[in-house]
Amino acid sequence: MRTYPNTAALMQRGTEFLGCETAILCGAMSWVSERNLVAAISNAGGFGVIACGAMTPELLDAEIAATKALTAKPFGVNLITMHPALFDLIAVCRKHGVTHVVLAGGIPPKGSVEAIKADDSGIKVICFAPTLALAKKLRRSGADALVIEGMEAGGHIGPVSTSVLAQEILPELAAEHLIFVAGGIGRGEAIASYLEMGAAGVQLGTRFACATESIAHPDFKKAFFRASARDAIASVQVDPRLPVIPVRALKNKGTEEFTAKQREIAAKLDAGDVDMAAAQLEVEHFWAGALRRAVIDGDVESGSVMAGQSVGMVRCEEPVSAIITELMTQCEAALTR
Numbered sequence: 080m081r082t083y084p085n086t087a088a089l090m091q092r093g094t095e096f097l098g099c100e101t102a103i104l105c106g107a108m109s110w111v112s113e114r115n116l117v118a119a120i121s122n123a124g125g126f127g128v129i130a131c132g133a134m135t136p137e138l139l140d141a142e143i144a145a146t147k148a149l150t151a152k153p154f155g156v157n158l159i160t161m162h163p164a165l166f167d168l169i170a171v172c173r174k175h176g177v178t179h180v181v182l183a184g185g186i187p188p189k190g191s192v193e194a195i196k197a198d199d200s201g202i203k204v205i206c207f208a209p210t211l212a213l214a215k216k217l218r219r220s221g222a223d224a225l226v227i228e229g230m231e232a233g234g235h236i237g238p239v240s241t242s243v244l245a246q247e248i249l250p251e252l253a254a255e256h257l258i259f260v261a262g263g264i265g266r267g268e269a270i271a272s273y274l275e276m277g278a279a280g281v282q283l284g285t286r287f288a289c290a291t292e293s294i295a296h297p298d299f300k301k302a303f304f305r306a307s308a309r310d311a312i313a314s315v316q317v318d319p320r321l322p323v324i325p326v327r328a329l330k331n332k333g334t335e336e337f338t339a340k341q342r343e344i345a346a347k348l349d350a351g352d353v354d355m356a357a358a359q360l361e362v363e364h365f366w367a368g369a370l371r372r373a374v375i376d377g378d379v380e381s382g383s384v385m386a387g388q389s390v391g392m393v394r395c396e397e398p399v400s401a402i403i404t405e406l407m408t409q410c411e412a413a414l415t416r
Contacts, residue, residue, distance in 0.1 A: 083407045085414035086274070093280030096203065096224060096257055098153040098178060100124035101407060102280025103270075104226075104259060105287050107157030107181065108234065108385070109133075109367065110374040111295055112284075114142055116399070118149035119292035123400040128155040128181055133367050136167040143175045155179035155205070160187055161359070169194045173202065181205045181226070184235070186213070192221040205259075209237045211248050214258075224257035226282055231263025233285050233387035235324045236313060245276055253277030265389030267409025274410070285387040286406075291398045296377030299384060300396060302329055308388040317341040320348065320355075323362055329384040333369050336381060340365050 086101075087094070093102025105112060105120045107130035117127030129146060131139050139156070146154060156177050158168050161184055169191065172180050180195050180202055187206060195202050206222040208214035214225055227248050229241025241262035252258060253276065260273040261282035270281050287293065289300040306329050313325040314337055321341055328334065344361050347353045353361065366383060373382025 081404065081408070083411040086271070086407055086410045089274040089414070090280055092257060093259065096279065097126045099126045101403060102126070102259070103403060103406065104128060104280065104282040106232070106261060106282050106284030107183065108284050108288060110371050111288050111293055112157070113294060114145040114149055116287065116290060116293050117146050117154050119290065119399040120287065121150045121152035121154045123403050125399070125403050126153065126155065128157050131156055131158050131162070131168060133162070136164055136171050139168055140171045140174070143171065143177065147175065153178045155181055157181040157183055159184040160191070161185060161363070165191060166194055173200055177202060179203045179205060183207055187220070196221065208248065209239070211251055214248055214252055218256055224259065224279070226259045226261050228282070229262030230313070230327070231388040232261060233311065233327050234385045236327050245273055245278070249276045249278060253279070263388050265392035267406040267411070268413040270406060270410045271413035275414070285389045286393060286402055287399065288386070289393050289396055290402060291396050295374050298377035298379050299374050302379040302384050303386060303390055303393045304395065306386065307391040311386045311388050311390050318345040321345055321358060321362070326366060326383070326385065327387060329386050329390070331379065331384065332381045333383050337365065337369070
């Protein structure tokens, strides 16, 4: 069995917090991060995270149960803060004894962190922090750990790069707080650099999307294998009134369709047919449907092939265990130079 003493020492706070062997989380990818991939990552020593996305409480209940049937190792559940049934989803996580809940997509609504931790549940809460000020606020609000994710990531992104976020936040907070770094990480050398800056671990999504255990359609995976970093582009906001969070995906016809969709929604706003909240929900429904078409149906022309800029480092289908071993070997080599 391979050992990684230098990496393990720097990841120790992260592994103790997550309850796994390597402080590598799998980013929650809708339609991709389901029972098979999540269980495979946890079984390989990483930390799998179910992407709840738009699931109903009943669907999440079944997904958690199915994942527990495939692994006895810890795993987390990612919940979108704007989900209309957020508190019911939290109740499902509590019912199953989920050890970690990740709150994503915005500032956790009032009472959500408290609901997760009620009655001394022992559940750990992980939140995303796009700025130093918000990172401090989230810690005061009860978050047990933070993820800082740069714009190189796939899916919904912020405006700042991973390297800049790391330089802003890690020196200020990492000594006393658990910070995981995400966005554009494709090799172990990058992991080593963030660990040396004080990160407790890292989160990767794109590297795992095409794992052997991933249920993504073969054509979805082939699109990754053909792509380079420059093919993973961020969506454009057409109307400044429309609260559109940029999404990074491989450029295709679906990119143009989203631009047209924004114009359609903006026209509805002008006509008074929808309010801003309904407009935001319509945007999210668009992405959910477009992503499903790509991941499940293999429609990589008009579907949304969400991918981070590290996509050029995904060259073939590999088992999760091989991906984690490669990342850890590269990280250890970098730390021992």
